[in-house]
Amino acid sequence: MNTMASSPTPLLELKGMRKVYQTVVANDHIDLCVLPGEIHAVLGENGAGKSTLMKMIYGVTQPTAGKLFWQGQDTNISNPSQARKLGIGMVFQHFSLFETLSVVENVALGLDNPPKLKQLAQDITEISNRYELPIDPFRSVHTLSVGEMQRVEIIRCLLQEPKLLIMDEPTSVLAPSAVRKLFETLRQLAAEGCSILYISHKLDEIQALCHTATVIRSGKVVATCTPANETPQSMARMMIGKDLTAYKHQASIPGETLLKISGMSCASNDPFGIHLNNIHLAVRAGEILGVAGISGNGQKELLYAISGEELVSQSDAIQICGVNVGKMNARGRRQLGLSFVPEERLGRGAVPEMSLQDNALLTMIKPVVVEHGLVQSDKVRAYASACIEKFDVKCNGPQSEAQSLSGGNLQKFIVGREIMQDPKVIVLAQPTWGVDIGAALFIRQTLLELRNKGVAILVISEEIDELFEISDRIVVMADGKLSPTKLTQDTNVEEIGVWMSGLWPETDQPTALAAV
Amino acid sequence: MLLKFEKRPVASELMRYISPVLSIAMTLACGFILFGLLGKDPIKAFEIFFINPLKTSYGISELFLKATPLILIATGLSIGFRANVWNIGAEGQFILGAIAATGVAIHFDYHPKLLLLTEMAIAGMLGGMLWAGITAFLRTRFNTNEILVSLMLVYVAQYLAEWFVHGPWKDPDGFGFPQTVLFTENALLPTLFDGLRVNLSLLVALFFLVIAYIFIFKSFSGFKMLVSGYAKAASRYAGFSINSSVWLGLLAGGAMAGIAGMTDVSGPGGQLTAHISNGYGFAAIIVAYVGRLHPVGIFFSGLLMALLYLGGEQAQHYLNLPASIGRVFQGMLLFFLLGLDILVQYRIRYTGFTRKEA
Numbered sequence: 102m103n104t105m106a107s108s109p110t111p112l113l114e115l116k117g118m119r120k121v122y123q124t125v126v127a128n129d130h131i132d133l134c135v136l137p138g139e140i141h142a143v144l145g146e147n148g149a150g151k152s153t154l155m156k157m158i159y160g161v162t163q164p165t166a167g168k169l170f171w172q173g174q175d176t177n178i179s180n181p182s183q184a185r186k187l188g189i190g191m192v193f194q195h196f197s198l199f200e201t202l203s204v205v206e207n208v209a210l211g212l213d214n215p216p217k218l219k220q221l222a223q224d225i226t227e228i229s230n231r232y233e234l235p236i237d238p239f240r241s242v243h244t245l246s247v248g249e250m251q252r253v254e255i256i257r258c259l260l261q262e263p264k265l266l267i268m269d270e271p272t273s274v275l276a277p278s279a280v281r282k283l284f285e286t287l288r289q290l291a292a293e294g295c296s297i298l299y300i301s302h303k304l305d306e307i308q309a310l311c312h313t314a315t316v317i318r319s320g321k322v323v324a325t326c327t328p329a330n331e332t333p334q335s336m337a338r339m340m341i342g343k344d345l346t347a348y349k350h351q352a353s354i355p356g357e358t359l360l361k362i363s364g365m366s367c368a369s370n371d372p373f374g375i376h377l378n379n380i381h382l383a384v385r386a387g388e389i390l391g392v393a394g395i396s397g398n399g400q401k402e403l404l405y406a407i408s409g410e411e412l413v414s415q416s417d418a419i420q421i422c423g424v425n426v427g428k429m430n431a432r433g434r435r436q437l438g439l440s441f442v443p444e445e446r447l448g449r450g451a452v453p454e455m456s457l458q459d460n461a462l463l464t465m466i467k468p469v470v471v472e473h474g475l476v477q478s479d480k481v482r483a484y485a486s487a488c489i490e491k492f493d494v495k496c497n498g499p500q501s502e503a504q505s506l507s508g509g510n511l512q513k514f515i516v517g518r519e520i521m522q523d524p525k526v527i528v529l530a531q532p533t534w535g536v537d538i539g540a541a542l543f544i545r546q547t548l549l550e551l552r553n554k555g556v557a558i559l560v561i562s563e564e565i566d567e568l569f570e571i572s573d574r575i576v577v578m579a580d581g582k583l584s585p586t587k588l589t590q591d592t593n594v595e596e597i598g599v600w601m602s603g604l605w606p607e608t609d610q611p612t613a614l615a616a617v
Numbered sequence: 618m619l620l621k622f623e624k625r626p627v628a629s630e631l632m633r634y635i636s637p638v639l640s641i642a643m644t645l646a647c648g649f650i651l652f653g654l655l656g657k658d659p660i661k662a663f664e665i666f667f668i669n670p671l672k673t674s675y676g677i678s679e680l681f682l683k684a685t686p687l688i689l690i691a692t693g694l695s696i697g698f699r700a701n702v703w704n705i706g707a708e709g710q711f712i713l714g715a716i717a718a719t720g721v722a723i724h725f726d727y728h729p730k731l732l733l734l735t736e737m738a739i740a741g742m743l744g745g746m747l748w749a750g751i752t753a754f755l756r757t758r759f760n761t762n763e764i765l766v767s768l769m770l771v772y773v774a775q776y777l778a779e780w781f782v783h784g785p786w787k788d789p790d791g792f793g794f795p796q797t798v799l800f801t802e803n804a805l806l807p808t809l810f811d812g813l814r815v816n817l818s819l820l821v822a823l824f825f826l827v828i829a830y831i832f833i834f835k836s837f838s839g840f841k842m843l844v845s846g847y848a849k850a851a852s853r854y855a856g857f858s859i860n861s862s863v864w865l866g867l868l869a870g871g872a873m874a875g876i877a878g879m880t881d882v883s884g885p886g887g888q889l890t891a892h893i894s895n896g897y898g899f900a901a902i903i904v905a906y907v908g909r910l911h912p913v914g915i916f917f918s919g920l921l922m923a924l925l926y927l928g929g930e931q932a933q934h935y936l937n938l939p940a941s942i943g944r945v946f947q948g949m950l951l952f953f954l955l956g957l958d959i960l961v962q963y964r965i966r967y968t969g970f971t972r973k974e975a
Contacts, residue, residue, distance in 0.1 A: 430856040430858070441854075453847070455844070471837040474836050476840060
């Protein structure tokens, strides 16, 4: 990229950055230029090479080729400590905090030369006041919400007075109101002269926040643009290289209730878990019920109870197709027609070391492939191959190990595997989490088709927009409780966003049954 | 740091099979040095240790005889190990199998040979399963650690055997030695070749290897156990019971160790003695791992381990070395194997002198 002679010296300039992992070219000749005080978006689908690029800037990995200029100087950043000394801070997508320690202890652990805890606590309070990031430095991290944890990570960076702050998909864990708050903080930082590299695949956010965007596809820079001059569609086209096909949400007439939870309460075994409190919920044939909410509010526990991975003491607290299943294990519930896509793909939804074929066998009830205790592997292979083809899973055939697939492709395989079981009820947790736009669209489209065929669908997602796109009704989960249900057309993102913090009007009706 | 371990993106299939071969090579290399340090001519010592036992048909027969219980036990253990069920107490289950088979042999010695041997085999399996079942029960009911429980039960089993041979089953004509009467001909396993001691138990072991192969690679139960070994959460997600994996893993190990105990008392010895505990149950753990928990691998590693036993005896006779030299080789073999197994998941990379931060 050329900077004009009159422009200020770029804070950071990358020229021809290239990173090769064994046989995979993760970054190929990437040029990037960040000016002081600029909020610069790096936009790309999952697997496009955004994270690799950030890791090279932060010194986590070394480039195979290319040059990095920091304030005009040719610089070689060999480790994160050196990056921090230069003035580069990074907030990772996955936090690195110790749950049992307090905020100030966690911050101290992340600093190269931490001051005394008391002094540090004062510094934290000062920063948190200046940037409106309220946090009590002496609280234990496990009592914090995800948004607050992110604040801790940001404060940890700000304490070092960075010139460049790298934010990796920061809004994936935040409620809408928290997103607005974060943006204000970031704008304030930029106004003070700190540059921000903002990594995301959410187009609306980039339009709202960023001055410039560099679009990466398959490890290469495909465009640099000014988001304010673009439309989400035009940026999406740059990002995925083709037009997206839109889908239709037709009205449907829901049938009988196929999944019903009545008055379920259960205490979590996990010391940091959430206790479920008097949950009522009903999903009918031919409808999609969306459960909104910030994760860590009981979604995990609710899913365990529905799937049968955790049994509940009252057999009739959960009914699938009219059968009491509270004490039935997961396989039994599958036999009744339940399919389930969990949030964790590797290690729960799929065994990482096993082939796709074996992972198909994991939840296979139909067609029957076990005779006299022996597995008919040719039938399983055919099923896995059909799933790979039908759901466009990119892999080296049914023998590929699950862990060799990218997150999005594995998700397509798992969703496909569950759908091909011809379920009456399907429950999905974060169905498009970490999945690229094309695949996410495909998965949503498939869910709508299933709904039109009369399947009862429960979707638990943090992506509020996704829920509004596909759900017929929406309910919010907060602190182990469920809000009243709303028809999607009768509510809006604002209202649901408020409810996500647990502030919904009390009603006498059992929640979620309101519309039944 | 000059060298660092770097996680491989995909486990190396090649290293999985090379590492046992490499660990054998390293064991031999260290053995070479060891013999030298002990003042023996290493080449000669090697010949005595590794070649002498195989020079005669009698030697080969002894090799298979020795390998049989190791293969049997390791086969059973591999079923549990694949599901991360750590049965370390095969030695105790072996002893219980021997005790149960002995009970049948001395109380029903009037039964015809085929019937009696079948009864002894079943008793042996049940004995081993009973002992392993205690561990399974405590693990599934009270979540006790199966490593500790199964290991401690080995000592209980040893005392139990001693009590039998010092007490109720002591041979009245045995000059006070702690042993039972010699079994009648009907209670002894028939040999396969005239003049050689290798017996029917070898075929039994091969039979169970085939069964284990089918169970592990073809059956749905085997698949369920494999899943619970790889990922507990996935096992729960699929609705496979972890407790039944624990039971199945321990009972398979117990049954195979038990029948190995039966073949021991019913073989050339032909009686139960206070020295029934001979370490096969522990050596079989090494056999299972060197054989990559795979039936075919276990067959060969069983033969290798048997050779180390025989070589140890030869070294004792002809080289004046202590009997424990065989154990030293066993230990080195396992040590190198576990060390080299890191290379399946990791590779070594030369990083030069730059300091890396995690």
